[in-house]
Amino acid sequence: MSLPDNPNIAIVGATGAVGREFLPILRERGFSHGSLRLLASSRSAGSTIEHDGNSHTVQELTPSSFEGIDLALFSAGASISKEYAPIAVKQGTTVIDNSSCFRMDENVPLIVPEINRKALDNFSLPGIVAVPNCSAIVALMAITPLHRAVGVERMVISTYQAASGAGAAWMAELEQQAHDFAEGRPYTTKVLGRQYLFNLFSHNSPMGSDGSNEEERKIIQETHKIWADDSVRISVTCIRVAVLRAHCASINLTFRGKLEEDKAREILQSAPGVKVVDDREANKFPEPIDAAGQDDILVGRIRNDNSQPAGKGLNLFVAGDQLRKGAALNAVQIAECLVA
Numbered sequence: 177m178s179l180p181d182n183p184n185i186a187i188v189g190a191t192g193a194v195g196r197e198f199l200p201i202l203r204e205r206g207f208s209h210g211s212l213r214l215l216a217s218s219r220s221a222g223s224t225i226e227h228d229g230n231s232h233t234v235q236e237l238t239p240s241s242f243e244g245i246d247l248a249l250f251s252a253g254a255s256i257s258k259e260y261a262p263i264a265v266k267q268g269t270t271v272i273d274n275s276s277c278f279r280m281d282e283n284v285p286l287i288v289p290e291i292n293r294k295a296l297d298n299f300s301l302p303g304i305v306a307v308p309n310c311s312a313i314v315a316l317m318a319i320t321p322l323h324r325a326v327g328v329e330r331m332v333i334s335t336y337q338a339a340s341g342a343g344a345a346w347m348a349e350l351e352q353q354a355h356d357f358a359e360g361r362p363y364t365t366k367v368l369g370r371q372y373l374f375n376l377f378s379h380n381s382p383m384g385s386d387g388s389n390e391e392e393r394k395i396i397q398e399t400h401k402i403w404a405d406d407s408v409r410i411s412v413t414c415i416r417v418a419v420l421r422a423h424c425a426s427i428n429l430t431f432r433g434k435l436e437e438d439k440a441r442e443i444l445q446s447a448p449g450v451k452v453v454d455d456r457e458a459n460k461f462p463e464p465i466d467a468a469g470q471d472d473i474l475v476g477r478i479r480n481d482n483s484q485p486a487g488k489g490l491n492l493f494v495a496g497d498q499l500r501k502g503a504a505l506n507a508v509q510i511a512e513c514l515v516a
């Protein structure tokens with residue numbers, strides 16, 4: 177069973193950092209759809225968003241928001257997904273959810289189409305499909321083709337995560353702090369409660385008793401689910417950096433088989449959704465400002481890990497637009513799989 181050809185679409189969280197990306201992506205990809213319903217909190221109800229020459233009025237999300245809707249793209253946080261996704265499904269709406277709410281539910285597929293589209297084979301509509309954690313998507317887009325070639329035994333990932341991952345309010349406050357600096361004022365810290373500009377800090381998700389935070393745990397658990405392989409050993413450190421909208425990660429891989437850097441570069445050059453940016457002479461490698469607004473995940477600093485036996489270890493650096501491939505684009509690609 178699949179979505180109808182021109183599904184009626186609702187966007188939940190349409191005014192948010194990810195929510196605002198959906199309309200341009202639907203248009204760019206020529207995703208044909210019927211009616212569009214833009215939903216957000218009562219704070220935004222009545223405001224308008226322009227799309228394709230039409231002005232759409234944002235409506236308040238209520239339990240009856242899904243009447244006549246075939247597909248709902250959710251990006252309003254886990255508590256909204258928890259409350260409203262089951263209501264939507266009951267009304268016959270299929271939900272693609274960007275929050276962490278259902279990702280580890282064994283009945284909910286967790287999908288990056290380039291990696292595990294097949295996990296949708298037994299999906300029956302209406303239902304919920306989850307979009308993985310944004311840093312997991314960015315890292316796995318580059319790691320998975322290498323994993324398929326020779327098997328990853330262990331990986332160490334260190335993230336450099338942008339403000340966008342925490343939503344529009346964080347992005348606005350980071351920009352405000354730049355104005356504050358330029359104008360010699362004390363930093364505005366209403367949302368963050370701290371200086372972000374010219375700084376970096378440990379990821380703001382809840383800290384566990386073992387000293388790892390929730391973001392780090394998500395990347396480990398979700399990788400195991402997406403790869404359907406719990407045996408890969410994964411160690412993660414997640415850091416917020418004062419970047420507006422693209423996440424980066426430094427990745428160290430230990431292989432089961434053997435893979436040298438030249439072959440790895442060749443594999444990555446033909447990997448879908450990945451662009452190699454690896455110019456040693458020009459010192460040009462993936463940067464968040466280059467990844468922002470792009471669909472592809474940039475990968476570079478591809479080099480043998482010389483602390484390992486030959487071919488057993490590799491280092492990479494990736495940058496990917498967290499709002500696009502890390503969230504909205506991945507959700508639209510899932511929708512495309514459900515229409516096909």
Ligand code: A2P
Nearest residue numbers: 189190191192193216217219220237252343344
């Ligand atoms: P609103 O703009 O009206 O607050 P972000 O991830 O950038 O923080 O965006 C969160 C999105 O979730 C926004 O569109 C926000 O709408 C929406 N949202 C937050 N709380 C609610 C709510 N209680 N009901 C519906 N939408 C909500």
